[in-house]
Amino acid sequence: ALPCLRVIAVHGVGYDPVDVEAATRSGIAITNTPGANERSVAEQAIALLFALAKQVVGADAAVRAGDFGFKYSADLVELAGLTMGLAGFGPIGQQTAALGRALGMRVVACSRYQPDAVFERLGVDRLPTLEAVLRASDAVSLHMPANDATRNAIGRTQLA
Numbered sequence: 425a426l427p428c429l430r431v432i433a434v435h436g437v438g439y440d441p442v443d444v445e446a447a448t449r450s451g452i453a454i455t456n457t458p459g460a461n462e463r464s465v466a467e468q469a470i471a472l473l474f475a476l477a478k479q480v481v482g483a484d485a486a487v488r489a490g491d492f493g494f495k496y497s498a499d500l501v502e503l504a505g506l507t508m509g510l511a512g513f514g515p516i517g518q519q520t521a522a523l524g525r526a527l528g529m530r531v532v533a534c535s536r537y538q539p540d541a542v543f544e545r546l547g548v549d550r551l552p553t554l555e556a557v558l559r560a561s562d563a564v565s566l567h568m569p570a571n572d573a574t575r576n577a578i579g580r581t582q583l584a
Contacts, residue, residue: 440570466519469565477501504528509561512568513538520565521546532560558582
């Protein structure tokens with residue numbers, strides 16, 4: 425369909441949106457930009473955690489509907505003192521860990537690839553398995569590449 429296409433450039437770490445086999449068969453090179461948005465992704469993960477803890481979506485909907493009685497309640501959660509689990513502890517997970525620690529959260533993660541020194545430097549508790557991370561966590565942030573090894577790693581069974 426695109427006979428002149430020679431390169432597909434993906435913004436970010438993975439190649440998830442690209443059919444790598446088809447591109448390879450067609451002689452199309454695939455590039456990515458690892459490191460380009462690590463901090464932004466980590467900040468977005470923390471922003472979404474704040475949105476949940478502080479019920480930002482519900483408060484916004486109430487105000488837009490003219491209900492200005494939405495008040496802080498016992499349902500709102502402070503992040504300090506909670507445990508954040510990280511599923512994936514590469515550069516983005518590490519950035520997320522640093523932000524979580526800065527908020528006073530305990531951070532737990534597991535990794536087959538990162539040495540103990542990385543965990544120690546960031547003040548992150550290393551747990552042996554993803555299941556242990558899920559059990560220990562009040563909130564979990566996913567930072568794994570989407571591939572055959574990680575697809576369906578977290579589902580109904582793990583969240584039950």
